[in-house]
Amino acid sequence: MTALFVALLFIFASGSGKVARASGAKGSRFVCTAVPAGTDLNCPVDTNNRVQSTSPLEEELRNTIIQLRETILQQKETIVSQQGTIKELNSKLTRCEADAKSRSNARRKDYSKNTMGDLPRDPAETVEQLGKTMQSLKDRLGNLEQQLRTNASGGPFPNELKDLLKHRLSDLEGQLLTRVAELEEEKSQLYNETATHRQRTENTLKSLLERITELEKSNSAFKSPEDFKVSLPLRTNYLYGRIKKNLPEMYAFTVCMWLKSSSSPGIGTPFSYGVPGQANEIVLIEWGNNPIELLVNDKVAQLPLSVSDGRWHHICITWTTRDGSWEAYQDGERLGTGENLAPWHPIKPGGVIILGQEQDIVGGRFDATQAFVGELSHFNMWDRVLRPIDISAMANCSTYMPGNVVPWVDANVEVFGGATKEALEICEDRLFDS
Missing domain, CATH: 2.60.120.200 (Jelly Rolls)
Structure with a gap:
């Protein structure tokens, strides 16, 4: 932003004659004069502090500089606002992952119980819910990227910030994909635990049925229930x-x-x-x-x-x-x-x-x-x-x-x-x- 401002000052100086020609040199070259902060650019003066007249070109350049300065200030405010939004989204994503991990541990603990007939719920519900949350965050980040591609006046945003945002979005996408992969693996483990629990239940029921069959066979020796x-x-x-x-x-x-x-x-x-x-x-x-x-x-x-x-x-x-x-x-x-x-x-x-x-x-x-x-x-x-x-x-x-x-x-x-x-x-x- 500073380099852009200096370049605009150079244009203004060359247009208004606010330069000094170097003597003793072949041809001509321009020397930029530093303007102190707070100097009123609308009132250029000569070396005798007399107000110079302005041409239409100078007036146009001056207005352009003022608009660009306002645009840069607006862009700076937008950057600060969007950075706050990114931090908020990162915080929500971190809490989401912590909550998902806590629910996963609690769910895994519940599945370790060995109670007949008490089969665990399908863990796909947890993965599906987290997937929806992650997709929502990803959509919001995509919308943020779209918003940051244009400034308040509809002009292009600086390439440096675009690259930074793309890099950040790429990192977040990588984290989301990693988390989804972990959840898929966890889902597979939960399915295995469910299958094991179901197998134990079926084995227990089978044993009970065998025992009932044995009792029925042993009781078949009685001609009537009271004999x-x-x-x-x-x-x-x-x-x-x-x-x-x-x-x-x-x-x-x-x-x-x-x-x-x-x-x-x-x-x-x-x-x-x-x-x-x-x-x-x-x-x-x-x-x-x-x-x-x-x-x-x-x-x-x-x-x-x-x-x-x-x-x-x-x-x-x-x-x-x-x-x-x-x-x-x-x-x-x-x-x-x-x-x-x-x-x-x-x-x-x-x-x-x-x-x-x-x-x-x-x-x-x-x-x-x-x-x-x-x-x-x-x-x-x-x-x-x-x-x-x-x-x-x-x-x-x-x-x-x-x-x-x-x-x-x-x-x-x-x-x-x-x-x-x-x-x-x-x-x-x-x-x-x-």
Whole structure:
């Protein structure tokens, strides 16, 4: 810009006669005279400080100089403004890249989770969104280049600034292309992680299906869902069965089952029902040399039953909250009755029924000395007191009545710790024992 101004001064000086001819030289040459800053170019003076007259050519050149100066000042302001815009765009691009990297790390962390069914989203969405942002920045930079190609008056912009801008745009384009390449690589990695996650999920599902198939095959030995028994051959604190059904609140109940045990002293705990706050809500137990006991809400009644001879026996216990009345049946015959066993206490819902163990907390903390040793089958529960004729019919194998609260079916019973479920036709097996 300074060189342009000096050249214009040279033109002005040569047109107005503001030059000195060098003496003693061949021909003529012009010597430029420096003009101090702030000198009024509209009022040229001679060596005697007299105002010189101006010609039309001088006036035209003077106006041209003034216009060029204004144009240069406007261009300078435009350069400063556009440089600020470029810095702002660079700052936004840097934040965009940092945000994209942060989201990518968070997305990669989420994909490392191994949860079934929780498949990650398609990472192409992230790449597509960043691509749109980058294209927008590139378009804005292109518009900026177009604006900088012309000045405020429509004239050409200096070549030096054009070259600088082109170089800067080339650098930004290279950075964008590099970033897109990185995102494409990351996209490929995310797809691979997704495929790996999907493969693990499919393998897990395949294993579950195989396990279900095995269980179906193992259960195919049962002629009907109720023709099986649970075997608990050892007195331990880890062999037991569990009923999957939940009990409602009850004001009466009847529990019936077939038992076979020769363990001594005492057969242990054929079943127990515990609820939060009361592990002994309902318990049937023969422990040590004590008789068989029925516990309701931790209250005890002794039952006149004897089933430790190694044969199958049909046992039924009834209870009602009214006066706490109870009855005990063995092989269809009522052997004992009583009252005042937890009277007016409703059986609480939301508990756990365990076969073969006495619960000290709901569903656990078993004591091996109280474990049932033997086999049991047809554990059924009703929310009412059954008639003696119905109990006798089940004991004589003349009828079968599944419990309306807990029916004895294969799907309702699971075993743990080495306890097993085996096929059994109870009435045929009972006749063989007799």
